[in-house]
Amino acid sequence: MTASVVVTGLGVVSPNGMGVKDYWAATLGGKHGIGRITRFDPTGYPARLAGQIEDFDAEELLPSRLLPQTDRVTRLALVAADWALADAGADPAHLPEFDMGVITASAAGGFEFGQGELQALWSQGSQYVSAYQSFAWFYAVNSGQISIRNGMKGPSGVVVSEGAGGLDAVAQARRQIRRGTPLIVTGGVDASICPWGWVAQLACGRLTTSDEPDHAYLPFDRDANGYVPGEGGAILIAEDADAARARGVRPYGEVAGYGATIDPRPGSGREPNLAKAIETALADADVNAADIDVVFADGAGDPAGDLAEARAVSTVFGDRGVPVTVPKTMTGRLYSGGAPLDLAAAFLALRDGVIPPTVHIDPCADYPLDLVLGEPRPAELRTALVLARGAGGFNSAMVVRAA
Amino acid sequence: MSGRRVVITGIEVIAPGGVGRENFWNLLSNGRTATRGITFFDPAPFRSRVAAEADFDPYEHGLTPQEVRRLDRAAQFAVVASRGAVADSGLDIPSLDPHRVGVTVGSAVGATMGLDQEYRVVSDGGRLDTVDHTYAVPHLYDYMVPSSFAAEVAWAVGAEGPSTVVSTGCTSGIDSVGYAVELVREGSADVVIAGSSDAPISPITMACFDAIKATTPRHDEPECASRPFDKTRNGFVLGEGTAFFVLEELDSARKRGAHIYAEIAGYATRSNAYHMTGLRPDGVEMAEAIDLALGEARLNPQSIDYINAHGSGTKQNDRHETAAFKRSLGDHAYRTPVSSIKSMVGHSLGAIGSIEIAASALAMEYDVVPPTANLHTPDPECDLDYVPLVARDQLIDAVLTVGSGFGGFQSAMVLATPERSLV
Numbered sequence: 136m137t138a139s140v141v142v143t144g145l146g147v148v149s150p151n152g153m154g155v156k157d158y159w160a161a162t163l164g165g166k167h168g169i170g171r172i173t174r175f176d177p178t179g180y181p182a183r184l185a186g187q188i189e190d191f192d193a194e195e196l197l198p199s200r201l202l203p204q205t206d207r208v209t210r211l212a213l214v215a216a217d218w219a220l221a222d223a224g225a226d227p228a229h230l231p232e233f234d235m236g237v238i239t240a241s242a243a244g245g246f247e248f249g250q251g252e253l254q255a256l257w258s259q260g261s262q263y264v265s266a267y268q269s270f271a272w273f274y275a276v277n278s279g280q281i282s283i284r285n286g287m288k289g290p291s292g293v294v295v296s297e298g299a300g301g302l303d304a305v306a307q308a309r310r311q312i313r314r315g316t317p318l319i320v321t322g323g324v325d326a327s328i329c330p331w332g333w334v335a336q337l338a339c340g341r342l343t344t345s346d347e348p349d350h351a352y353l354p355f356d357r358d359a360n361g362y363v364p365g366e367g368g369a370i371l372i373a374e375d376a377d378a379a380r381a382r383g384v385r386p387y388g389e390v391a392g393y394g395a396t397i398d399p400r401p402g403s404g405r406e407p408n409l410a411k412a413i414e415t416a417l418a419d420a421d422v423n424a425a426d427i428d429v430v431f432a433d434g435a436g437d438p439a440g441d442l443a444e445a446r447a448v449s450t451v452f453g454d455r456g457v458p459v460t461v462p463k464t465m466t467g468r469l470y471s472g473g474a475p476l477d478l479a480a481a482f483l484a485l486r487d488g489v490i491p492p493t494v495h496i497d498p499c500a501d502y503p504l505d506l507v508l509g510e511p512r513p514a515e516l517r518t519a520l521v522l523a524r525g526a527g528g529f530n531s532a533m534v535v536r537a538a
Numbered sequence: 539m540s541g542r543r544v545v546i547t548g549i550e551v552i553a554p555g556g557v558g559r560e561n562f563w564n565l566l567s568n569g570r571t572a573t574r575g576i577t578f579f580d581p582a583p584f585r586s587r588v589a590a591e592a593d594f595d596p597y598e599h600g601l602t603p604q605e606v607r608r609l610d611r612a613a614q615f616a617v618v619a620s621r622g623a624v625a626d627s628g629l630d631i632p633s634l635d636p637h638r639v640g641v642t643v644g645s646a647v648g649a650t651m652g653l654d655q656e657y658r659v660v661s662d663g664g665r666l667d668t669v670d671h672t673y674a675v676p677h678l679y680d681y682m683v684p685s686s687f688a689a690e691v692a693w694a695v696g697a698e699g700p701s702t703v704v705s706t707g708c709t710s711g712i713d714s715v716g717y718a719v720e721l722v723r724e725g726s727a728d729v730v731i732a733g734s735s736d737a738p739i740s741p742i743t744m745a746c747f748d749a750i751k752a753t754t755p756r757h758d759e760p761e762c763a764s765r766p767f768d769k770t771r772n773g774f775v776l777g778e779g780t781a782f783f784v785l786e787e788l789d790s791a792r793k794r795g796a797h798i799y800a801e802i803a804g805y806a807t808r809s810n811a812y813h814m815t816g817l818r819p820d821g822v823e824m825a826e827a828i829d830l831a832l833g834e835a836r837l838n839p840q841s842i843d844y845i846n847a848h849g850s851g852t853k854q855n856d857r858h859e860t861a862a863f864k865r866s867l868g869d870h871a872y873r874t875p876v877s878s879i880k881s882m883v884g885h886s887l888g889a890i891g892s893i894e895i896a897a898s899a900l901a902m903e904y905d906v907v908p909p910t911a912n913l914h915t916p917d918p919e920c921d922l923d924y925v926p927l928v929a930r931d932q933l934i935d936a937v938l939t940v941g942s943g944f945g946g947f948q949s950a951m952v953l954a955t956p957e958r959s960l961v
Binding site: 175176179180181204232233236237241242243246249250252253254255256257258259260261262264265266268269270273274275276278279280282283285286287288289290291292293294295296297300303307310327330331332333334335336337338339340395396397398399400401405408411415470525526527528529 | 583584636637641646647648653654657658660661663664665667668669670671674675676677678679680681682683684685686688689692693696697698699700701702703704705706707710713717720724726741742744745746747748749750752806807808809810811812813814815823826943944945946947
């Protein structure tokens with residue numbers, strides 16, 4: 136049973152634009168959202184740049200009773216879900232409750248909420264820890280809160296595969312639609328720009344120490360020396376194609392193929408597995424490499440990661456065989472939110488026949504990639520490939536096709 | 539449906555009361571409890587001071603000093619148990635295409651123990667708002683993002699196929715195995731090393747459950763503190779542990795002559811869309827998950843020989859799932875033995891679902907229903923046969939196991955002998 140699964144709604148919360156319209160205008164215009172951290176004073180830390188969402192007023196967008204029990208990440212996810220449902224023209228109050236599910240990715244849960252409660256615990260005592268700590272920080276919080284807010288009783292799920300998780304969530308949503316649930320809210324949002332979250336991210340050793348926002352996160356550049364983390368992501372409405380048609384909705388496009396692998400243990404001497412994930416996704420979509428019109432690359436932003444990705448892409452597509460872009464150069468890496476945001480960009484690119492640019496980079500000639508640089512590139516686009524990797528060696532690839 | 543059926547061919551368990559599936563099964567079949575006063579830290583400031591702690595020495599189980607430093611306790615459990623499950627299965631992973639071997643690890647709260655300890659250090663006991671990165675352990679990022687558990691397991695067993703962590707709170711342990719079953723059924727993998735792990739016995743976890751009075755304050759008799767379905771129950775006992783499985787496609791398992799514990803015949807998860815921690819007493823959404831799992835298993839409700847309950851021992855949970863069993867199984871619910879192993883090993887959050895799948899498979903293996911310990915005073919609201927105190931010999935061909943968790947998630951899984959007749 137391989138029912139066609141389409142995406143009918145997008146909800147974007149991104150450092151360079153809130154909502155699909157602003158995000159897409161900023162992305163085509165090369166406007167980035169990277170700057171020095173303002174949420175706390177980053178002076179003493181070796182990395183000080185982040186992709187922050189500056190104009191988000193949760194009080195205006197969500198009921199006040201939800202605020203004390205939610206981390207910033209959940210507020211962003213709830214609003215993104217509201218926007219995605221509206222974009223899909225889907226009113227959950229008028230759909231059967233067991234016919235809607237929620238499957239999201241997370242990397243860090245409500246980490247800032249956790250920081251506050253850990254501080255209460257260790258500075259004041261256990262009796263000062265909030266009753267909401269039992270669910271506000273854990274990785275399942277966004278799926279749970281979205282299902283409750285929208286009365287969705289179908290299958291829920293949460294996957295954690297660091298930066299690859301966003302694609303894994305959408306793939307799991309597709310599975311559940313094929314098993315009979317017509318609509319799944321999916322994607323992912325992450326946000327942990329707080330001192331405790333920052334110290335944890337610093338420990339990964341891959342954050343850039345640059346202080347120049349337009350010369351910091353530089354995937355495929357000779358100067359690549361780490362990434363800028365960000366907050367945000369995208370929530371997508373995935374639907375059974377027939378159910379969407381019956382609702383009279385025109386989808387953005389189809390989730391046509393997916394593949395996932397994990398790299399071998401470091402030091403094993405075995406080859407990394409991104410190319411294998413791409414090949415699996417192409418086969419799953421029943422397309423050849425030549426059918427792919429654009430690749431949204433993962434863009435690690437460090438020499439080893441960039442080299443591995445450039446090799447995988449050229450192995451499958453040949454040297455400079457396909458246009459490649461990294462719009463996340465305008466947002467920073469959003470962990471589990473990054474790939475869903477790239478999926479949103481891919482669907483918008485298919486809709487408008489234009490490839491969004493990669494900004495800030497001067498590509499290293501060693502990588503045989505046809506990077507779309509500086510300006511958007513008009514193109515006839517029918518099929519796109521989105522790549523996402525996660526720390527620890529997770530590789531996911533997803534093929535999306537125009538409606 | 540492709541027709542591919544998925545079976546368990548290897549099991550390993552680390553649980554309170556004993557490391558290894560034999561020790562685990564001995565505890566359960568003898569109705570012994572492993573709950574005790576907390577020893578990991580001074581529990582005096584807490585409302586609830588009991589827990590089910592595992593006596594686990596990572597060095598005894600082959601972890602190296604660097605692995606012990608790198609891995610949070612929950613990840614240590616996962617690495618040891620995943621290796622144990624592979625050994626039990628007799629599967630030679632290096633002889634397989636590693637891209638066809640996947641990993642799925644469930645965990646509700648990831649490396650919460652490591653995070654709690656490290657926060658205390660980098661904040662200097664909560665004094666610093668701007669926490670000090672120079673005191674952070676090098677693997678703090680792997681504590682923050684628990685997909686590190688799936689990577690560690692994949693490295694430990696040599697898997698290179700689809701790998702992820704499933705984190706749906708207290709149903710993670712069922713949902714991770716359910717996710718893995720779907721990978722094999724759809725053909726994305728031929729083998730998945732699946733299970734779950736949590737090690738949450740840490741001050742922050744005790745404090746947050748104290749705040750909502752979810753855990754029991756019965757510390758005068760810690761060994762009797764977990765009392766599912768008993769009228770005097772007043773909260774769960776926090777536990778820790780892990781269970782891992784080797785899941786394979788039925789025909790290839792038969793072909794290699796593997797020992798088959800059980801088929802994972804049906805699985806479903808649904809949400810109550812009601813409250814992050816509260817449950818409506820009617821059990822409608824759990825019943826929906828049970829009905830779907832039975833349907834997928836192509837079994838009538840009357841075929842279920844044993845229900846391995848969530849049975850956390852909170853007032854609302856035990857009532858909720860009793861209602862769900864009656865709703866799905868009708869009169870058969872009254873004739874089916876129901877038990878909660880949380881009475882013996884506590885509630886290890888995201889791990890317990892997998893530990894309960896292990897208990898269900900071992901119940902089928904030995905034709906023994908594990909009991910509900912500490913059940914002395916029946917509750918009129920919980921009026922099924924909960925197998926009090928003493929295990930029961932009984933032929934078991936099909937088991938229903940369920941989970942319920944924060945976020946409103948309700949999951950159900952049916953294990954059955956692959957030789958059953960399909961309706």
